[in-house]
Amino acid sequence: MVHPFFDPAQAAAFNELALKRDSTFELKYFGFHGLALTSRIILVVSGAKFTNVIPTDWAAEKTLTPFGVVPLLKEISVDGKITINVAESDAIDRYLAKKFGMAGDNAFEETVINSYLNNSIGMILQIYLKVFAVRDPALKAEAKEQLSNGPIPTWIKFFEQHLSDNGSNGHLVGNKITLPDIKTAHLVDIINVVKEGTITEESHPSLMKVKTTLDSIPALKAWRATDEYKAFSEFNLQHLGFA
Structure with a gap:
């Protein structure tokens, strides 16, 4: 059936x-x-x-x-x-x-968006599986070190360049928010959990611009101030080590 x-x-x-x-x-x-x-x-x-x-x-x-x-x-x-x-x-x-208009305005933009998206999803999965899903402190520390010396810098290098090529306007494609912008902002946060201070406005301004652009949206700021969002974040903090 x-x-x-x-x-x-x-x-x-x-x-x-x-x-x-x-x-x-x-x-x-x-x-x-x-x-x-x-x-x-x-x-x-x-x-x-x-x-x-x-x-x-x-x-x-x-x-x-x-x-x-x-x-x-x-x-x-x-x-x-x-x-x-x-x-x-x-x-x-x-x-x-x-x-909701976050997947591109034409076939070219949609394809580029999916390319950025898939790459970031792969990076997120690596971090979740190798760090946040691991309970042993020694293995977790080892995984953080390996990621910080290889996959993470590679992802940062390419995305900082692609964002710069798009004018460092806080978006990967065009001049409005698209799906990989949301994934990128999330990835900036979790990379900084893996190793504090890896991505800053001074070291990687284009990546941080994506995060600050998303964070400044009034509706998102309002939702993050709700009890519901705070409860979700508290659970994350307790069980995964980041909010």
């Missing part, structure tokens, strides 16, 4: 809602940032109406998901008559980015 998320009968509903920006959204994920962070930021800065849904009985809910994992996105039309669902964080991020 085809899983409801992947039923081709949804095609018409997807095609209709993909063009709409007045939907209501429910983003199901646990009570921390993790894999839902980027999707939450897209929804916040786009002014979308959304609710963070925290699983209350994950053992039971897990059996209903396509892969036994979250996040999951539910989109409901403004009249409440159409509902669609999207699984997997990267698919959710890209779906929302395209809906």
Whole structure:
């Protein structure tokens, strides 16, 4: 039996809602940032109406998901008559980015955006798997050292150059926020957790410009001041070592 998320009968509903920006959204994920962070930021800065849904009985809910994992996105039309669902964080991020104008204005921009995005995702996964998912302090310290002497400087070098080539305007593509800008800002934060002071305004101004540009968005600043966001950050700090 085809899983409801992947039923081709949804095609018409997807095609209709993909063009709409007045939907209501429910983003199901646990009570921390993790894999839902980027999707939450897209929804916040786009002014979308959304609710963070925290699983209350994950053992039971897990059996209903396509892969036994979250996040999951539910989109409901403004009249409440159409509902669609999207699984997997990267698919959710890209779906929302395209809906809210963060995936490029043409085929060239979309391809460049995906190139930047995939590279940063690879770097983030390395750090999470080798550092934040490791409990042994000695192994964690060793991984930090290896990353700080190889993959991280390489990523920094290329992204600082690409951002400079785009005018150091706080964006990787064009002059407005796109999906890899959000990933880049997040990556700046976690790289500085791996080794404090690695990326600063003095050492890498173009990368820091991406972060400060995103951080200055009023809607995002307002959300970060909420009790909900602070609770997510506190969980992150306790369990991963960074907020």
